[in-house]
Amino acid sequence: MTRTHDDTWDEASASDWPGSEGASGGSDRDYPTAGSTFDNADRFMAPSRASSSVAGSDATAPSGHSHRAARHRRETNHGKTSTFWKVMGLLAELLLTIGLICALYVVWQMWWTGVQSEHTQVMQRQSVSWSAPTEDGTAKIAKPQEGDAPLEPGNPKNGDLMAEIYIPRFGDQWVRNIVQGTDMQALNKHGLGHYTSSQMPGQQGNFAVAGHRNGYGQPLGDVNKFVKGDPIVIRTHDHWYVYEFTDYEIVTPDQVRVVAPNPKDGTSKPVGRLITLTTCEPKYSTATHRWISYGKLKYWAKTADGVPQELTRQDTNGQVEFINNGKVSPVAKIGSLEPLFVGLLVVYAVLFIAAAIAWRWPFRRAVRRGVREGVWDGKVRRKPDPSLYGGLAHLQPGIKPVRLLLVLLLVAAVIVALFQWGFPWAAANIPFLQEMSNYVAVPNT
Numbered sequence: 001m002t003r004t005h006d007d008t009w010d011e012a013s014a015s016d017w018p019g020s021e022g023a024s025g026g027s028d029r030d031y032p033t034a035g036s037t038f039d040n041a042d043r044f045m046a047p048s049r050a051s052s053s054v055a056g057s058d059a060t061a062p063s064g065h066s067h068r069a070a071r072h073r074r075e076t077n078h079g080k081t082s083t084f085w086k087v088m089g090l091l092a093e094l095l096l097t098i099g100l101i102c103a104l105y106v107v108w109q110m111w112w113t114g115v116q117s118e119h120t121q122v123m124q125r126q127s128v129s130w131s132a133p134t135e136d137g138t139a140k141i142a143k144p145q146e147g148d149a150p151l152e153p154g155n156p157k158n159g160d161l162m163a164e165i166y167i168p169r170f171g172d173q174w175v176r177n178i179v180q181g182t183d184m185q186a187l188n189k190h191g192l193g194h195y196t197s198s199q200m201p202g203q204q205g206n207f208a209v210a211g212h213r214n215g216y217g218q219p220l221g222d223v224n225k226f227v228k229g230d231p232i233v234i235r236t237h238d239h240w241y242v243y244e245f246t247d248y249e250i251v252t253p254d255q256v257r258v259v260a261p262n263p264k265d266g267t268s269k270p271v272g273r274l275i276t277l278t279t280c281e282p283k284y285s286t287a288t289h290r291w292i293s294y295g296k297l298k299y300w301a302k303t304a305d306g307v308p309q310e311l312t313r314q315d316t317n318g319q320v321e322f323i324n325n326g327k328v329s330p331v332a333k334i335g336s337l338e339p340l341f342v343g344l345l346v347v348y349a350v351l352f353i354a355a356a357i358a359w360r361w362p363f364r365r366a367v368r369r370g371v372r373e374g375v376w377d378g379k380v381r382r383k384p385d386p387s388l389y390g391g392l393a394h395l396q397p398g399i400k401p402v403r404l405l406l407v408l409l410l411v412a413a414v415i416v417a418l419f420q421w422g423f424p425w426a427a428a429n430i431p432f433l434q435e436m437s438n439y440v441a442v443p444n445t
Contacts (some may be wrong), residue, residue: 052265135295138319142303150300152200159190162194165345168230168310169245171325172324178191184428193209202300208258212279214280232275245295249294250291252290275296311324341413345418352396
């Protein structure tokens with residue numbers, strides 16, 4: 001603000017003073033305006049005193065440069081804090097993503113592997129020409145046979161379906177395949193595996209099989225529920241072999257005697273027609289031991305004569321029926337997730353192109369305008385903070401609901417890919433995951 005030679009104040013400079021119309025919160029009655037003189041000493045200070053007062057005010061009040069410096073310091077401090085929280089936000093998103101992947105792995109291990117195993121077993125049963133246990137929902141009770149049980153199958157190849165196993169204690173609908181061999185492919189996909197060094201069903205000696213206790217359909221997940229005398233029924237192409245549970249023991253994995261002809265003493269001769277089921281122990285952590293369940297043959301029967309009494313019940317009309325109705329869960333009909341993965345990508349691509357044509361990228365356009373003009377309102381956006389999922393959403397075209405739908409499609413495709421390829425690879429190649437899920441057998445002698 002400057003003073004003219006006739007004791008008047010320049011109007012442009014006067015607006016810088018508090019109380020002028022150009023300053024906030026004041027009134028022009030408190031200070032002189034353009035054209036005012038200083039001949040009223042009661043109301044206005046003398047020009048010389050005014051000059052010194054102005055100088056004093058300029059010394060104490062922050063100048064425009066000081067205001068900018070203070071604001072810069074505040075923004076710098078805020079920027080440091082903001083950067084810290086941005087990094088923490090990204091770290092939180094990363095940790096949540098890792099936690100979600102771990103949870104999905106558990107779902108895959110506990111549920112989806114069982115779905116795939118059931119699908120493979122159903123398809124394998126349908127591929128062989130075995131007669132149905134019942135016709136028209138009714139069943140005949142097969143007569144127990146005397147004498148030595150017939151040897152069946154004769155010479156199965158590795159991976160061949162050699163028998164089915166029914167254990168009513170595990171549920172009326174419980175049935176699993178038994179294939180030749182105990183490799184991971186057999187146990188992960190086909191139910192239970194037969195130790196190739198052990199005897200065949202009903203044969204003098206020990207018919208030994210292995211199965212998962214957790215995951216992959218957990219065929220032997222409930223061995224701890226066995227009660228002495230519970231039936232364990234083996235069905236081959238032409239015969240039934242009915243065993244009954246006797247006892248169990250928990251051993252270390254090096255105890256190969258449990259699959260020997262005499263499981264109690266691996267050096268002795270067979271003492272009967274036995275069955276041995278081996279699985280992991282404990283159930284939900286690294287399997288340091290094996291849970292061994294034993295049974296002995298009660299009788300054998302012909303499949304042409306009906307079904308064993310242990311697998312039947314009477315309905316409300318007194319009719320004998322087979323306890324297993326053969327129903328398959330709808331999800332078990334899904335053989336592979338690959339078509340679903342491709343379908344999700346196709347839907348995403350079509351929607352992405354349509355949104356790009358119809359709306360383009362309104363969010364990114366609003367952000368660029370906000371950065372350029374420094375204006376933030378309903379149509380102009382601030383530059384968003386760094387974010388894994390927010391950044392993914394901002395890359396999508398279209399309005400907000402469309403962008404969210406596109407992100408959901410991508411996330412769903414990633415989850416499907418993990419179930420189809422990622423998790424199976426991890427379970428097969430990461431050591432601690434192998435230890436958690438794949439140790440169920442003892443060395444095959």
